[in-house]
Amino acid sequence: MSEPIISLTPGAAKRVAWIAERQRKPAILRLAVDGGGCAGFTYKFELAEQAEGDDTVAETDGVRLVVDPTSLELVQGSAVDFVEDLGGAAFKVTNPNAQSGCGCGSSFSV
Known part of the structure; x- marks a missing residue:
């Protein structure tokens, strides 16, 4: 069985559904990569x-x-999760292609 191209964890799916319901929008989360950030690319x-x-x-x-x-x-093979910790709550990308990241967790380099 091959690895999925990209995946959304059940926890992230639940959070997207919750946000979409409140904003009266479809439960569709777009992940994009922009240039910039402290490590070269940022997740949007x-x-x-x-x-x-x-x-x-x-x-x-x-x-x-x-x-x-x-x-x-840039994100092929990644999993998108939703995490809550002392620093707050956010969507997090576990990206096997990222060579390095930064402390904020929202930028990376390849």
Whole structure:
């Protein structure tokens, strides 16, 4: 069995569904990668109205995670989770392609 291209954990799916319900939007989380941040690239999350034609889509518990082809090159094989700790609550990407990260956990380099 091959590794998934990208995945959304059940905990992250539950949180996306909760946010989407309150904002009256579809339960679709878009993950994009932007240049910048303290390590070179940053993760950007937003609710999407729909998947675009060339997006890769992963689904967990009825919630979809969508990623554009350019961003997918940098996050392929990753898992998106939702974590809550003393520092706060946030979506977290476990990215096997990242060579290094930073203390804030939202930027990385390849």
